[in-house]
Amino acid sequence: MKIEILxxxxxxxxxxxxxxxxxxxxxxxxxxxxxxEDINSVMDYGVMVTPAVVVDGDVKIAGKIPSIDxxxxWIL
Structure with missing residues (x-):
């Protein structure tokens, strides 16, 4: 599993x-x-507000900090 923090x-x-x-x-x-952290890479995901979390190439959340739950x- 690959998780990216944008x-x-x-x-x-x-x-x-x-x-x-x-x-x-x-x-x-x-x-x-x-x-x-590269803004062009972030924008490649279509994300305009950070932070964002991407799990296996799928943007799960953008613009706020997710909860642990x-x-x-997303990962289980």
Whole structure:
């Protein structure tokens, strides 16, 4: 599973990364979590507001920090 956090490195983007990491750890699954900070790469997903979370190429949320439960729903 590949999870991408889209954002320019703002506080909300960093918090989103932490939430995703924690959810993956709690779920006990293997996932590659990466940050995508290049604005052109972010826009390639059609995302105009960050932070955003992409799971296996599918944008799950944009413009707000997800909850741990939200992330678990997407990955389980």
């Amino acid at each position: 954002g320019t490195g703002c506080a909300k983007c960093k918090k989103t990364f932490e939430v995703v990491e924690k959810a993956v750890k709690e779920a006990g699954i293997e996932a590659e979590i990466t940050k995508v 939200d992330v678990k729903e």
